[in-house]
Amino acid sequence: MSDMMKGQCFCGNVRFSFPKKNMQGAVACHCRDCQQMHGNYNAMAAVDRDALVIESSETLRWFDSSEKARRGFCSHCGGRLFKDNLCSPKMMVSMGTIDPPTGLRIVRNIWTESKGDWYEIPPA
Ligand SMILES: [Zn+2]
Ligand SMILES: [Zn+2]
Structure with missing residues (x-):
């Protein structure tokens, strides 16, 4: 149990979990795509796509933000949960x-x- 990390969108309709081990830390992305979608830079953790379990996905929708990436969000609350880099085995x-x-x-x-x-770049 405790070797899993869990999360959810604001309304809780989209829930997910993934193993805690091998987590590297967060990447803060300051690109315009993230700013316009998140209202700010977006800090994300890279998770092995194969190890990510999306437990409830009825309201999960995908938006192609570029040819290389799609964004997963909750269509009910608007929470933006995932950036799926299509050429990588990682899900952000x-x-x-x-x-x-x-x-x-x-x-x-x-x-x-x-x-x-x-704002200033956060310390890393
Ligand atoms: Zn939601
Ligand atoms: Zn970005």
């Missing part, structure tokens, strides 16, 4: 949807050249 899971405490830290910032001008 939005940190804020993971039940705390996560025990993880931001370990890397990416797309910092397109970050918003209204």
